[in-house]
Amino acid sequence: MRFGVVVFPGSNCDADCYHVIDKVLAEPVEYLWHGDRDLKEVDCVILPGGFSYGDYLRVGAIARFSPVMEKVLEHAAEGGLVIGICNGFQILTEVGLLPGALVKNPSLKFQCHNTRLRVERNDLPFTSLYKKKEIVEIPIAHGEGSFVADEETLGLLEKENRVVFRYCDENGEITGIANPNGSLNNIAGICNEKGNVLGMMPHPERCAEEMLGGLDGEILFRSLAGWRQGGDVA
Amino acid sequence: MKKEFWRKMGLSEEEYGMIKGILGREPNEVELGIFGVMWSEHCSYKNSKAVLRSFPTTGERVVQGPGENAGVLDIGDGQGVVFKIESHNHPSAIEPYQGAATGVGGIIRDIFTMGARPIASLNSLRFGSLKSKRSRYLFSGVVAGIAGYGNCIGIPTIGGEVYFHPSYEENCLVNAMCIGLIDIKDIAKGVAQGPGNPVLVVGAKTGRDGIHGATFASEELNEKSEEKRPAVQVGDPFMEKLLLEACLELIKTGYVVGMQDMGAAGLTSSSSEMASRAGTGMEMDIAKVPRRETGMTPYEIMLSESQERMLVVAKSGAEKAVQDIFAKWGLEAVVIGKVTDDGYLTVKEGDEVAARIPAKALTEMCPVYAKEAKKPEYLIKAQEYDLSTLPELGDYGQVIMTLLGTGNIASKEWVYRQYDYMVGLNTVVGPGSDAAVLRIKGTNKGIAATTDCNARYVYLDPYQGGQIAVAEAARNLVCAGALPLGVTDCLNFGNPEKPEIFWQFKEAAAGISEACRTLDTPVTGGNVSFYNETKGESIYPTPVIGMVGLLEDISRVMTMGFKDEDDIIILLGESKDELGGTAYLSVIHGLEAGKPPSIDLEAERIIQRTTLALIKEGLVKSAHDCAEGGLSIALAECCMAGGIGADVVLSEEMKASSLLFAESQSRIIVTAHKEKMDKVLSRLSINKVPYKVLGNVGGEDLKITGSGWKVRLAVCDMEEKYRGAIACYMDM
Numbered sequence: 001m002r003f004g005v006v007v008f009p010g011s012n013c014d015a016d017c018y019h020v021i022d023k024v025l026a027e028p029v030e031y032l033w034h035g036d037r038d039l040k041e042v043d044c045v046i047l048p049g050g051f052s053y054g055d056y057l058r059v060g061a062i063a064r065f066s067p068v069m070e071k072v073l074e075h076a077a078e079g080g081l082v083i084g085i086c087n088g089f090q091i092l093t094e095v096g097l098l099p100g101a102l103v104k105n106p107s108l109k110f111q112c113h114n115t116r117l118r119v120e121r122n123d124l125p126f127t128s129l130y131k132k133k134e135i136v137e138i139p140i141a142h143g144e145g146s147f148v149a150d151e152e153t154l155g156l157l158e159k160e161n162r163v164v165f166r167y168c169d170e171n172g173e174i175t176g177i178a179n180p181n182g183s184l185n186n187i188a189g190i191c192n193e194k195g196n197v198l199g200m201m202p203h204p205e206r207c208a209e210e211m212l213g214g215l216d217g218e219i220l221f222r223s224l225a226g227w228r229q230g231g232d233v234a
Numbered sequence: 235m236k237k238e239f240w241r242k243m244g245l246s247e248e249e250y251g252m253i254k255g256i257l258g259r260e261p262n263e264v265e266l267g268i269f270g271v272m273w274s275e276h277c278s279y280k281n282s283k284a285v286l287r288s289f290p291t292t293g294e295r296v297v298q299g300p301g302e303n304a305g306v307l308d309i310g311d312g313q314g315v316v317f318k319i320e321s322h323n324h325p326s327a328i329e330p331y332q333g334a335a336t337g338v339g340g341i342i343r344d345i346f347t348m349g350a351r352p353i354a355s356l357n358s359l360r361f362g363s364l365k366s367k368r369s370r371y372l373f374s375g376v377v378a379g380i381a382g383y384g385n386c387i388g389i390p391t392i393g394g395e396v397y398f399h400p401s402y403e404e405n406c407l408v409n410a411m412c413i414g415l416i417d418i419k420d421i422a423k424g425v426a427q428g429p430g431n432p433v434l435v436v437g438a439k440t441g442r443d444g445i446h447g448a449t450f451a452s453e454e455l456n457e458k459s460e461e462k463r464p465a466v467q468v469g470d471p472f473m474e475k476l477l478l479e480a481c482l483e484l485i486k487t488g489y490v491v492g493m494q495d496m497g498a499a500g501l502t503s504s505s506s507e508m509a510s511r512a513g514t515g516m517e518m519d520i521a522k523v524p525r526r527e528t529g530m531t532p533y534e535i536m537l538s539e540s541q542e543r544m545l546v547v548a549k550s551g552a553e554k555a556v557q558d559i560f561a562k563w564g565l566e567a568v569v570i571g572k573v574t575d576d577g578y579l580t581v582k583e584g585d586e587v588a589a590r591i592p593a594k595a596l597t598e599m600c601p602v603y604a605k606e607a608k609k610p611e612y613l614i615k616a617q618e619y620d621l622s623t624l625p626e627l628g629d630y631g632q633v634i635m636t637l638l639g640t641g642n643i644a645s646k647e648w649v650y651r652q653y654d655y656m657v658g659l660n661t662v663v664g665p666g667s668d669a670a671v672l673r674i675k676g677t678n679k680g681i682a683a684t685t686d687c688n689a690r691y692v693y694l695d696p697y698q699g700g701q702i703a704v705a706e707a708a709r710n711l712v713c714a715g716a717l718p719l720g721v722t723d724c725l726n727f728g729n730p731e732k733p734e735i736f737w738q739f740k741e742a743a744a745g746i747s748e749a750c751r752t753l754d755t756p757v758t759g760g761n762v763s764f765y766n767e768t769k770g771e772s773i774y775p776t777p778v779i780g781m782v783g784l785l786e787d788i789s790r791v792m793t794m795g796f797k798d799e800d801d802i803i804i805l806l807g808e809s810k811d812e813l814g815g816t817a818y819l820s821v822i823h824g825l826e827a828g829k830p831p832s833i834d835l836e837a838e839r840i841i842q843r844t845t846l847a848l849i850k851e852g853l854v855k856s857a858h859d860c861a862e863g864g865l866s867i868a869l870a871e872c873c874m875a876g877g878i879g880a881d882v883v884l885s886e887e888m889k890a891s892s893l894l895f896a897e898s899q900s901r902i903i904v905t906a907h908k909e910k911m912d913k914v915l916s917r918l919s920i921n922k923v924p925y926k927v928l929g930n931v932g933g934e935d936l937k938i939t940g941s942g943w944k945v946r947l948a949v950c951d952m953e954e955k956y957r958g959a960i961a962c963y964m965d966m
Contacts, residue, residue: 009564010472012388016659019675049657051386054472110381112654141385141654206656211673211788213656 001225003029004042006072006088008063013049013085013205020208020221027225034066044081044224045072047088049141049203059102059144060090069095081125081224082197086142089189089199098190098199099157100149102142106182110143114213115180115202117188118168120161124191125227126198127164129219135172136216138202140180140188145201147183147190154184165189165200239263243270244453249601256595264533264581264589271499271537272506272596275764281730282762283602285740288747289757295719296756303344303424303495305758306416307720309784313674314418315681316350319358319411319724319780321763325466326408330375335383335469336541337410342389343495346478347544349422349485350414353660354672355384357394357410358685358724358778362403364641364963369398372406374964379469380410381652386471387478391653392661393670394685398641401689404768409724409761411780413683415674422485424494426508426516426547429575431491433516434553435501436560436567437477437543439526443467444500444539454729454767473542473565480563481544487559489552496543502536502596504545506579509593516593517580518571532581532588547573607740608733616694619827621813626891630866630938631945633822633895635955637863638870640821644959662791667875668710668859673788680785682716688862689774691830694815696738698830700745700777702899705838706861707781708753712842713857713902715792715849716783721750723760723779728772730764738775739764746777752835753842755781792849794858795875801855801931802911803880806841807901808924809865811892817862818895833899841900844921853906853914860901866894866945868903869928870936873949874956879933884940886926893940905931 003021007014014031021029030040034052039045053062063069069091076082076097084092092098105111114137119130130136149157157163165188169178179186181201189200204217240250243266253261253269261269275281291299297314298306304318322337338355345352357380362369373396384391389412426433444467484490492512494504501523509516520535530538546567548556553569560567574580579596581589592599627633637643650665662680663671669684686707692699708718723746728735750757760780766773785791796803813819814828848854856876860868865884873880884893906914911927918925936952938945 010386010475012386012475012657016657019659023675050388051472051475054386054470056472109378110385110652110654112385112656113651139656141656143385203656206659209659211662212659 002042004032006032008034008052010052011050020205047084049086060094063091064095084199092199112141117165129223146181147187278600293756300759303347316414319722320761329466331379334376334379336467338383339469341410341412345412345414347495350416352414354392359396360402360407383471385654387475401774425492425512427512431573433571434546439524441526476563491547506596510597515574515576515578522570605736606733607737610734616827638956639959645957648960669714680788682714682783684710687778689776693774696741697745700742701749703779704749707779709859711783718783726763726776728767796931797855799932801905803928810898838900854904856905864895879935881937882929
């Protein structure tokens with residue numbers, strides 16, 4: 001599996017994602033420059049966290065117009081894998097690959113801490129090595145991570161089983177207190193209909209090494225790396 | 235020229251006379267403005283220089299000492315750690331969000347100007363009482379500003395300290411520290427070498443913001459300070475992120491001769507300092523400086539403190555290559571002049587000369603003052619206070635709970651959860667510990683860092699307080715398993731023109747100096763911030779010590795939390811009956827008096843080296859410094875961090891309040907597996923380190939037993955109090 005990490009002006013988790021794939025997974029990985037219409041034939045595109053274009057106007061709103069995003073749209077349409085983490089998730093909702101939007105946390109503050117997530121689906125390339133309903137700990141770091149969508153969209157997401165991660169408590173219960181940012185239905189990550197595009201607010205790359213806070217995020221990258229190329233997606 | 239004009243520039247009559255002498259004529263307004271900022275305390279250190287010379291600044295690891303944009307220490311394998319701390323007090327007191335944000339932005343630029351990639355930020359903050367609305371406003375604004383800038387630029391904020399005291403009510407302190415990593419061979423310096431080489435302004439456009447920020451920083455705050463809001467700069471972390479990436483990419487090309495951040499005094503200081511260091515001159519046409527406003531005068535362009543700009547001296551012929559790199563990042567790089575060999579800073583606007591001053595006149599020729607120093611009256615009274623008459627309170631458990639719930643001791647979680655402390659994937663130990671620890675990718679090494687100062691001690695005895703600030707910083711690093719390497723300091727004081735304030739400054743500096751020598755931690759740079767006064771009232775003297783240390787083997791990193799049932803708790807160091815200057819005295823008795831705890835630097839050194847050896851050999855499982863609140867609070871912190879209780883007996887013949895709350899120095903709590911206890915104790919005996927076996931880890935409560943008294947507190951109750959205290963003030 002060849003990975004590509006997009007670099008927008010203001011991306012700041014690009015090097016982190018690159019490090020995990022290159023050094024922890026030892027898989028091939030390329031940087032993809034925002035201004036180039038070239039995905040360098042990668043299999044999986046990562047839109048990393050950060051503050052693309054300074055988050056000016058609205059988070060992710062400017063990045064969606066980057067030349068590279070034209071190619072990302074084509075890639076996704078052809079069934080190629082795309083994962084947006086944090087700011088990457090925000091960009092995916094702006095560009096229309098995923099529904100809903102990410103708005104300011106009700107605390108009105110940036111929040112950086114660990115969260116517990118329940119893995120709702122393990123039949124995706126991103127989550128195949130997790131156990132179903134597994135409870136994992138992955139940190140968040142965002143000011144605008146509250147997932148919102150209209151009722152119809154939310155109903156559709158639930159009906160089509162497209163919620164991939166939900167904030168939960170230590171017993172896996174979906175409670176208000178376990179929800180760090182007021183996301184509707186405790187949504188932390190969703191996928192598209194075909195299951196080849198994932199957006200999530202928590203940062204799996206930040207817990208891919210034992211020394212830095214566990215390996216719960218490494219499983220996601222390992223799932224991807226091990227996914228059979230051209231494999232049947234859900 | 236009218237007296238009002240040079241007075242407004244902060245210059246004295248004698249200084250004005252000197253300037254006329256240097257130039258051999260009357261200066262024009264632009265020139266006077268340039269002298270005004272360059273000879274301000276903030277840029278020239280004219281009042282502090284003589285004292286700062288006493289600091290030890292050399293050592294086998296010192297690659298770059300004071301005088302450059304930041305200090306550099308050798309950490310082996312050809313790598314260096316680049317670090318510096320700087321104050322942004324006055325801007326933050328006027329406009330907390332932007333003041334703090336630009337403080338962070340400025341110190342980050344100091345690091346990447348050296349060619350280093352910034353890998354972490356720390357800070358040291360002081361505000362008035364949490365009960366005051368204004369303090370809460372400043373506190374929340376400053377924290378949001380630090381978060382806003384640091385998170386966006388993607389440099390983790392990994393640690394720091396926050397204190398609350400009424401003396402900072404109007405004049406809060408915001409000290410920002412940044413750490414970078416560099417291959418020593420790649421170090422870039424702020425030098426304008428090679429006459430004929432092009433001078434470029436890169437990064438953001440120049441506006442009217444921040445004009446006279448440096449002068450503003452060199453006077454007391456007063457009612458009119460609010461009017462100086464335009465002297466506070468506005469930060470753009472996105473712009474700085476681009477500038478950072480572009481500059482680091484540029485340095486790799488080898489086209490850079492010298493580079494300097496346009497910080498305080500903007501174009502003026504960067505150009506004159508770069509020329510002065512290289513013994514050259516510089517000629518600039520400021521009509522070429524990209525501007526975001528129309529109609530700016532030469533005076534405004536030279537003194538603007540617009541953020542996110544750098545001055546670059548490139549190799550002749552490399553102009554296009556430099557511009558291409560900046561264009562890639564969407565930034566401008568404009569040639570505005572060249573290096574000359576005449577030693578003059580020549581500022582032109584088109585063909586017209588707007589200013590012409592010998593570069594060294596602005597830097598080296600600034601007068602140095604030996605200020606009058608006098609021991610303040612308050613000290614004698616405070617030190618002589620008779621503490622033996624204090625009533626002994628019965629319910630010690632309640633006292634511990636009260637202390638855990640005071641802003642100065644309580645968890646700073648409310649603060650650091652707003653900081654992205656993980657980005658960069660190096661944070662092994664984040665905020666909330668004795669010291670933060672970063673791994674160095676591609677090696678087995680780690681860097682530990684901390685900021686420290688107990689201003690109450692410094693207030694009660696500046697010399698001893700200065701010593702303790704250094705000793706405590708080093709002790710914090712040792713508790714993380716790191717060897718302390720070096721210091722950057724941020725010396726925050728009142729008005730140095732007052733002999734009492736200058737005495738505090740001199741004494742504290744002498745104490746710092748002494749401690750740095752004994753503990754072998756040279757000073758590689760820093761910052762002096764005077765005039766921290768409002769309406770004639772000074773802040774507590776607050777010399778903040780930023781310190782970095784090295785872990786040769788990151789797998790040996792140590793944390794403070796108690797680990798397992800039945801581990802043995804051992805207290806290293808001596809507990810004394812000294813309650814002067816303690817948090818207990820301040821919080822419980824409303825007193826800030828007595829002598830601060832005594833310190834024996836040699837004993838401190840031995841205890842630190844011994845602890846480090848125990849950690850390196852894997853003999854201990856936790857280590858924690860005893861600081862504010864004394865032994866009882868330190869034990870509580872170990873329990874809370876480990877999520878486990880402890881059973882401790884304090885058998886010394888001493889009154890309970892002293893046993894529990896005295897802040898005796900050079901004490902470290904360690905735990906060891908019981909099978910390793912004998913080995914640990916024999917090490918301590920060999921090194922002649924005094925110790926006491928206190929008890930063992932276990933259960934869900936912290937139990938402390940003395941002769942005739944007992945404390946029992948559930949760890950979960952303590953934690954609730956400890957973690958909720960600041961949020962309780964801020965989120966209600």
